Amino acid sequence: MEIYNDPPYTNGGIEKASANLLDFAKTSELAPGESETIDFTIPVEDLASYDYKNNGCYVLEAGDYIISTNSDSHNVLDSKTYTVASDIVYNESNKRESDAVAATNQFDFAEGEITYLSRADGFANYAEATAAPADYNMSDEVKAVFDNAHTYTEVNYEKDDDPNAEDITTGAKNGLKLADLRGVDYNDSKWDDLLDEMSIDDLQQTIGFGGYQTAAVDSIGKVRTNDCDGPASINNNFTGVGSVGFPAATLIGMTWSKDLAHDFGDSIGKMANEMNTSGWYGPAMNIHRTAFAGRNFEYYSEDGVLSGAMAANAIAGAQEHGVYAYMKHFALNDQEGNRTSMLATWSNEQAIREIYLKPFEMSVKDADCHAVMSSFNYIGSRWAGGCTELLQNVLRGEWGFLGFVETDYFGVYGYMTADQGCPQRQRSDALHHRQ
Numbered sequence: 001m002e003i004y005n006d007p008p009y010t011n012g013g014i015e016k017a018s019a020n021l022l023d024f025a026k027t028s029e030l031a032p033g034e035s036e037t038i039d040f041t042i043p044v045e046d047l048a049s050y051d052y053k054n055n056g057c058y059v060l061e062a063g064d065y066i067i068s069t070n071s072d073s074h075n076v077l078d079s080k081t082y083t084v085a086s087d088i089v090y091n092e093s094n095k096r097e098s099d100a101v102a103a104t105n106q107f108d109f110a111e112g113e114i115t116y117l118s119r120a121d122g123f124a125n126y127a128e129a130t131a132a133p134a135d136y137n138m139s140d141e142v143k144a145v146f147d148n149a150h151t152y153t154e155v156n157y158e159k160d161d162d163p164n165a166e167d168i169t170t171g172a173k174n175g176l177k178l179a180d181l182r183g184v185d186y187n188d189s190k191w192d193d194l195l196d197e198m199s200i201d202d203l204q205q206t207i208g209f210g211g212y213q214t215a216a217v218d219s220i221g222k223v224r225t226n227d228c229d230g231p232a233s234i235n236n237n238f239t240g241v242g243s244v245g246f247p248a249a250t251l252i253g254m255t256w257s258k259d260l261a262h263d264f265g266d267s268i269g270k271m272a273n274e275m276n277t278s279g280w281y282g283p284a285m286n287i288h289r290t291a292f293a294g295r296n297f298e299y300y301s302e303d304g305v306l307s308g309a310m311a312a313n314a315i316a317g318a319q320e321h322g323v324y325a326y327m328k329h330f331a332l333n334d335q336e337g338n339r340t341s342m343l344a345t346w347s348n349e350q351a352i353r354e355i356y357l358k359p360f361e362m363s364v365k366d367a368d369c370h371a372v373m374s375s376f377n378y379i380g381s382r383w384a385g386g387c388t389e390l391l392q393n394v395l396r397g398e399w400g401f402l403g404f405v406e407t408d409y410f411g412v413y414g415y416m417t418a419d420q421g422c423p424q425r426q427r428s429d430a431l432h433h434r435q
Helices: 124-130 190-196 200-208 250-257 258-274 303-317 348-357 358-367 388-398 420-426
Strands: 002-006 022-025 050-051 056-058 065-072 078-085 088-090 227-229 278-280 324-330 371-374 404-406
Touching: 088 303, 200 420, 227 324, 250 258, 250 303, 258 278, 258 303, 303 348, 324 358, 324 388, 348 358, 358 371, 371 388, 388 420
Parallel strands: 227 278, 278 324, 324 371, 371 404
Antiparallel strands: 002 022, 002 065, 050 056, 056 088, 065 078
16 A cells, blocks of 8 residues: 655745655455555655755645555555645744754755756756756865865864863763663763763774774773674674575565565564674665666665665664664765765755655654764765764754764775764764774
8 A cells, every 4th residue: 555645736836746655554465355454644744845945944835735545656546635724834943743853954055056857837947957967077166165085174173272172071980881871861961971981092992993893992891892784684794604685675675565674674683683793784775866876776765755664664673682773875875886986966955855865864763773874975065974964963953863873984985084074973972984
């Protein structure tokens, strides 16, 4: 059963597709003549569209929303109309219920000098929007803010001689161990007391040796944990031991079965425990932006909602066994060509939020995901692993994520910089470098 939304569209207004997947479910196996009733509850906020041009937030425009059950995205089986009397603007004073803070424009810098396809006047700008670029050179304005390991400088860091700098305590004797804080609220001051016990060397070890592990920290009694690669199995790259391998994510997406996706994650969690593995580098949930992307087999779908439902259920299944799943690759890692050569991906904020970030958002909100692997590519002019707008403002601020982010493989490509990445961490949520 596939549930879709056909929203009201104003010519030249907020861009909207005529078929937007809202939810789906599978019946049990039905014999001839047998039937089954499936109930769906759709939050009204899910009908909203992102208006990056005018309001800079999600907007539920007035009008008739056709909610339908379809055999596929093209063919409606039955429908009902839901009418919104007046515009609902989800701004800072009226955030969506699912957000910790209101979603507002963060990625204006990534829009680029691009003609985006518009539905206005029957896709009148189709030829212009799909034409090959006349110029592949980056403008001088963008070059001026395009940082890499050779150009990045942190201008706002607190120097030791800065009279406004906050004192940093290390090596304190507060009598706490990490195990003492199991279950303690994230905002409890005891976490600060625990971190005060760590030395500078402890902090460096935690950040610098985050590849395939979280490092041991003797001062607070933290044990080393093992992380292994995925996303279709548990693979230990150092011992050569691997788990049972599962079908590619694309095939799991084709099943339209949330239960099967959960069972997959459940199996991953069980095998991870048998292999003394605490973290799983998966699932991957980037978008099939083109049929020719070299890593599509690791990704579920071209649709953000379908991908998000599958990923969230897989994560939930693994986490039930105490295994933290690194949702990846965050974000816009939707092509393989040049992705480790400072590939700059340009997109408007509506597409970023409604398509490319949607699976990650669902994984945080629906599955309470606690680990993230950032991506190699740039979002506009900013490396994803050092993008404050992505890793702080959206991930932690809007979605309320509690956990840690690690870079995708940091060791050999030369352009990524730890200084740019490290400001993205909060408290013990260190940005680990997978080296």
